[in-house]
Amino acid sequence: MGSxxxxxxxxxxxxxxxxxxxxxxxxxxxxxxxxSRGEFDxxxxxxxxxxxxxxxxxxxASRWDDSQGRRxxxxxxxxxxxxxxxxxxxxxxxxxSAVSSVLGNAGG
Amino acid sequence: MARAAGVGTIDSFVSKLEPNLVGHARLRxxxxxxxxxxxxxxxxxHQARGLTPDEAQQRAIDDFGSPxxxxxxxxESKGVGVPTTFTRYAGLAGFVGxxxxxxxxxxxxxxxxxxxxxxxxxxxxxxxxxxxxxxALYMRVRGKLVPFGRLGPRxxxxxxxIVLVSMRFWFGPGTLVGMIAIVAGLGAFFIGTIRSGVVPxxxxxxxxxxxxxxxxxxxxxxxxxxxxxxxxxxxxxTALMVGWAWLGxxxxxxxxxxxxxxxxxxx
Numbered sequence: 001m002g003s004x005x006x007x008x009x010x011x012x013x014x015x016x017x018x019x020x021x022x023x024x025x026x027x028x029x030x031x032x033x034x035x036s037r038g039e040f041d042x043x044x045x046x047x048x049x050x051x052x053x054x055x056x057x058x059x060x061a062s063r064w065d066d067s068q069g070r071r072x073x074x075x076x077x078x079x080x081x082x083x084x085x086x087x088x089x090x091x092x093x094x095x096x097s098a099v100s101s102v103l104g105n106a107g108g
Numbered sequence: 109m110a111r112a113a114g115v116g117t118i119d120s121f122v123s124k125l126e127p128n129l130v131g132h133a134r135l136r137x138x139x140x141x142x143x144x145x146x147x148x149x150x151x152x153x154h155q156a157r158g159l160t161p162d163e164a165q166q167r168a169i170d171d172f173g174s175p176x177x178x179x180x181x182x183x184e185s186k187g188v189g190v191p192t193t194f195t196r197y198a199g200l201a202g203f204v205g206x207x208x209x210x211x212x213x214x215x216x217x218x219x220x221x222x223x224x225x226x227x228x229x230x231x232x233x234x235x236x237x238x239x240x241x242x243x244a245l246y247m248r249v250r251g252k253l254v255p256f257g258r259l260g261p262r263x264x265x266x267x268x269x270i271v272l273v274s275m276r277f278w279f280g281p282g283t284l285v286g287m288i289a290i291v292a293g294l295g296a297f298f299i300g301t302i303r304s305g306v307v308p309x310x311x312x313x314x315x316x317x318x319x320x321x322x323x324x325x326x327x328x329x330x331x332x333x334x335x336x337x338x339x340x341x342x343x344x345x346t347a348l349m350v351g352w353a354w355l356g357x358x359x360x361x362x363x364x365x366x367x368x369x370x371x372x373x374x375x
Contacts, residue, residue: 025142026149043173044150048142049185052135070149073142 010050012088013040015059015081024065024072025051051075059084117165118147124175130188130251139182147172183251189306191362195244199359202241206353209234213345241356246297248359249306257300264293291323311354318348 017023017031028051029044054060059081065074077085122144129136150168155161172178183189209231216227246261267289274282298316302309321344 024145026146029146043177043181044146044171045143045173045178046181048139048146048178049182052139052182053185070145071141072145072149073138 010042010047011054011059012085012092014047014050014054015077015085015088018060018075018077019082019085022065022074022076024074026072028075054081057084117162117169118144118151121147121169121172121175125178127255128175128179130183131186143172143178180252186251189248189251191248191359191364193364195248195359196362196364197360198240198244199356199362201237202244202356203353203360204356205234205237205241206349206356208237210346210349210353238352241352241359244359245301245307245355249301249304252304252306253297253300254303256296257303260293260295260297260300262293263296264290267291267293287323291319294319307355307358311351311358314347314351315355316351318344318346318351320344322348 013032014028017028017035020031023031025048026044029047032040032047051060051062055062055075057080059078060075061078062073062075065072122140125143126136126140129139147165147168150171151161151164154164154167159167173181180189212227212230212234250258267286270286270289271283272286274286295316298312298319301307302312322341323344
């Protein structure tokens with residue numbers, strides 16, 4: 001899947017991954033790839049600007065973690081981030097439903 | 109701290125990133141440290157899957173994206189280098205300023221309805237509009253400027269203050285040095301702007317050409333008493349105005365994205 005297509009949806013995808021618990025950048029990207037069964041193939045370095053932007057917006061909080069031998073910045077969802085993710089999920093459901101109505105079912 | 113073998117490759121990659129990131133030094137250091145940790149994690153993972161240390165690092169770097177991609181994404185996330193409401197209206201101001209100064213100059217040359225004092229006052233207004241559009245252009249391209257391009261505006265500002273101080277205290281050579289600094293700084297900025305690829309090259313090239321034409325002829329007449337007549341400076345000024353108006357229109361025509369930061373998704 002093209003990185004341009006993912007780019008427009010990267011923020012809620014990142015929030016959804018971090019929802020399961022605190023994760024560092026590399027683990028977030030691995031999880032994005034795993035959950036999308038390898039479909040989300042974007043330059044890994046472009047996820048960090050998204051993480052910083054989401055932190056600036058107050059949707060993520062971060063701290064350094066030295067517990068596993070290497071210093072890593074760990075991100076977790078804030079209350080505002082949880083609300084934003086819920087809103088985005090509703091918006092996505094409505095959008096998906098509307099698109100399906102117009103396009104019709106695959107093979108139908 | 110444990111590190112993947114042959115960290116030199118990752119180090120050289122990170123060293124290419126750091127100087128080109130925009131933002132506060134503390135934030136840049138944090139981002140670079142995170143990215144370095146990411147690359148080392150990835151290289152270790154690839155090495156564990158059977159790649160040699162060098163191959164593992166190269167694979168980690170390839171997956172990470174080019175320095176230009178990462179720097180561009182970072183600048184965009186900071187709202188740098190994206191069209192905003194300010195850059196649009198400042199572009200329009202630049203367009204009006206260019207036209208205004210052009211018409212004003214023609215009227216002055218034709219001695220129509222203008223005293224020299226009125227011409228200077230009107231010109232100052234249009235130059236102010238030009239300055240606003242120059243700031244907007246800097247904001248628009250800042251994220252993608254090479255280091256000497258970012259240095260350009262600082263050299264010009266220093267030159268401007270040298271000119272101000274010199275004129276105040278009547279230090280003739282200081283004015284000349286200041287003028288050279290202003291033009292050199294603008295030249296560096298505009299060459300950096302062309303290389304950034306953010307705005308069309310045509311108007312910027314016209315701008316630089318016009319500036320150099322007007323300035324070198326002016327400087328020649330001061331330094332070696334060469335009278336090149338009015339034609340060359342007039343052609344230079346015309347090129348400068350056309351380039352400036354064109355750039356202004358380009359900035360005005362862009363779609364503002366400065367409200368995207370309030371939304372969750374940035375496209």
